[in-house]
Amino acid sequence: MILEILKSNNAKILRHDEKVTVALVPNDKLRTTAELLFKAGCYYATGAGVDERLLGVGFSMYHIFNCEVEGRYIIIKAVASNLKIPSITPIISGANWAEREVMDMLGIFFDEHPEPVRLILPDDWPEGVYPLRKDFRYNERPPRVEFEQKREKKPGVIEVPVGPYHPALHEPEMFELYVKGEEIVGAVYRGFHIHRGMEKLAEGRMTINQIPFLAERICGICGYTHNCAYVQAIEDAAKIEVPERALYIRTILLELERIHSHMLWLGVAFHLLGFESGFMHTWRIRETFMDLAELLTGNRKTYGMNLIGGVRRNIDENKKKGLSEILDKTKKEIREIFDNATQMRELINRMEGIGVLSKKKGREIGVVGPTARGSDIDTDVRRDHPYAAYGDLEFKVPIYKDGDVLSRFLVRYEEVLESIWLIEQALDQLPPGDILNEEYELPEHTICVGATEAPRGEDVHFAIMGEGNKVYRWHPRAPTYNNLPAVPIMLKGEKLADAPIIIASIDPCFSCTDHIVIVDGEKVYRCSLDNYLGGL
Amino acid sequence: MGRFKLITKAISIGRVTEKYPFVPLEVPEGFRGKPVIDPEKCIGCTACSNACPPQALQVYDDLESGVRVVHLFIGRCIFCARCQDVCPTEAIKLTKEFELATLSDEDLHQIVELQMVRCEECGKPFDTFRHLLYTAKELQPWEREMMFLCPECRAKKVSEKLIFGKGGGYV
Incomplete structure (x- = not known):
């Protein structure tokens, strides 16, 4: 069934055995393929961007689906043209973070992504420096840049920060809870404080x-x-x-x-x-x-x-x-x-x-x-x-x-x-x-x-x-x-x-x-990369 | 009701906290603690430094004095015991010692210096005496005559022999 879906979308099968299927899907068919796979009972596991320039391909994105019914993983690959790939987040909201991560780390951009903002890189990270590209050395440290703090206040709503250290789990994370009286009316997660590269x-x-x-x-x-x-x-x-x-x-x-x-x-x-x-x-x-x-x-x-x-x-x-x-x-x-x-x-x-x-x-x-x-x-x-x-x-x-x-x-x-x-x-x-x-x-x-x-x-x-x-x-x-x-x-x-x-x-x-992440702190807490590296 | 049962349970178990550090703590056999190099056994083959994931073990040659330095820095060690696995002479072993906090940085370093052999032709140090002896056992008799040549000189010599004939053994 999975093969039919892939083939009907002009996918080129790169690998097909009992555990894993890898297929190269043309960009215009990416969204329909993802949608069909999702409807066939495969859920979105993760996505990974790869700088394949050394292999003569360019930048590509791999979406990995877990197909429980058939007991296999389906990896659909899309190659960026002009650093752009259509986003599948409008169809599968689970792909949101994976795509944003690739935007941050590799500089591949996703067309029609609903919230194309930084997820992982800190605000003081310079624009246009993408750490997972192959021309970025693993021990390189880019200089810090100044940034403007954006912060909105909503009337009648009180902001309660939980973090950046979790009160019970002793790990850095940050939940901003918006409360009216006792009731929580909204919550924002901002994590990715512990990058280890x-x-x-x-x-x-x-x-x-x-x-x-x-x-x-x-x-x-x-x-x-x-x-x-x-x-x-x-x-x-x-x-x-x-x-x-x-x-x-x-x-x-x-x-x-x-x-x-x-x-x-x-x-x-x-x-x-x-x-x-x-x-x-x-x-x-x-x-x-x-x-x-x-x-x-x-x-x-x-x-x-x-x-x-x-x-x-x-x-x-x-x-x-x-x-x-x-x-x-x-x-x-x-x-x-x-x-x-x-x-x-x-x-x-x-x-x-x-x-x-x-x-x-x-x-x-x-x-x-x-x-x-x-x-x-x-x-x-x-x-x-x-x-x-x-x-x-x-x-x-x-x-x-x-x-x-x-x-x-x-x-x-x-x-x-x-x-x-x-x-x-x-x-x-x-x-x-x-x-x-x-x-x-x-x-x-x-x-x-x-x-x-x-x-x-x-x-x-x-x-x-x-x-x-x-x-x-x-x-x-x-x-x-x-x-x-x-x-x-x-x-x-x-x-x-x-x-x-x-x-x-x-x-x-x-x-x-956060294994892949640096320091984040757009709103309440700020921990600059310089301080962070200085402490090492 | 449940909580009363838990109280009796707690009383019957008593205190479980260990008296450590006032009494020593026993660790089981095979515990992976501080690695220690036996300088008598080490042959400087670099197997450990190639296997070490965090690069806590580094091997470098001091070409001036002709000494190979095997440098273990426990500050980087992750106690995985890969060095112990790959060591051909069982020179490095993980001990049961785990109390490694110290006031002096020097306690975390172990340095083993091994004398190197100089190449008969060019005079460049290329291997340790011990490693050369260790590998000599494996060598074929006709290979032994070039034992004291560095890899570059050896390659040169071999090609000379191949070109000019008489050397024999290799052709």
Whole structure:
């Protein structure tokens, strides 16, 4: 079906196999193709611009769609003519940020984009300097420019800044809430405060087996899943056969990471709702999972386990035994805490019916992970695009219909128990054999994509292979990137006191989202690039 | 009802906070802590500096004095243990030490200096003694006669032999 859509729009198929379809679509047909794909049930995952001048093409834009029905990723490529490409945002609002990001970073412009303003680059960044172009060196620092502050006041509306440090999550972000009395009438998100220039660094100086360690540092909580997504992308391009034991070990670690991430969030949610003893208990249990990770990988958080072609450390019988013992014990404890907590009316009342996101709106934005599953959107990369060992294992994808904070809370709670069940299965079925396959050849200029289900949702890594053990382009997209645009919708019409838990309910991870970003501060807070660089 | 059960739970568990730093903290076997180079074992092959993702390990040659410097700066280290994986002589190892805060910058550097061999022809230092000995084991007997030539001089010599015949072994 997907092929028919592409072919009827004069698309040139560049790659078509069981997981990925890549097609070059003529610019005049781009919008209709995107619309047809969206209507066929593919949702917008991400977009990446590429400076392909070194490959003799010019600038191009890749729109990546997740087609759950067929279990494949569809990448449609458009080549800019005169630095211009028609925008698909009027049809798919989820493409808004991706297109603006490309405008900022590569200087490709999108015709008829509804809000063609800066998203990522700070206001003191000079015009016409595009950091992701290949003629921009990775360690270059352009001079700062003066800019004018634009700020509008609305009568009768009070502006409440939440940020630039989130009160509970200890990460830089900025929500401007517009309130009338107690009620929130509008919300603006301005993030992208934490630029680390990772894409540029990876393309500029790192080799293919060094990037997994950089990818792991995109996020402080769900780093391993980024690492996996990147490694899978490269394995997909080079058609590397990963030993089965390695896939099972990856699965165990991915689930371990999901448990500790969800436990962290559940604890933070309790803390935000004023239930401190629940917070303490949750984090106490979480600590055993951190110790497990330390035992298996040598570190609590940055596991550093993946290389292209497998994993670096084995799980021996001793570790296996210790792991299953601890899982048995903690499973009981988790149930104990949460079954008690969900019986407390005052806790449930603060979450029920709060911060509702409808299924339709969620689909349009392209929300992922527990945020989507709490809004009756049945999506899970582990099931729809099986990777690692998930194809062999049995698990349930919890779905809740209400779309409120409580639904998202319960989705996460159930997922913790599912994850424990998954680890138990994987330990049980752990096949013998090698853990690392180092005999492979890397192709050149292959377009590839790797996806994992991070604790927060779908993680997509898009890559184009380069020459000589390097990547030509690497674009990771963290789940929060897709979930954040939903927050202003959830906030509208709610009480100010509920704002912290609503913002937290998508389990935002701002560092993940901002991996490509510099400093922003158009309105309330300003942090200049000079100050920022001076502090390094 | 729930909260009363949680109170009894809390009482039965007691205090879980560790006494650290007043008592030492045990880390498991295989913990990835501070990397340390064994200067006796290091051969200066540059495998670690090629693998190191954050460039915490750098290897550079001081051509004047004929010394190869293996420089480890822990301030950049991400404790990934790639150096330990790729080291052919197990000279670099990650220890269990994780308390790395210090008042002096020097504590974060480890420098290993290795004597280099000078080329018999041009006199330029081109490799460390240890690495040369290490690779000598792998060399074919007819390759050994050019062991002490730098890569450029060796290439020149080989082509001379190919052109002017008599050298034998290579043709």
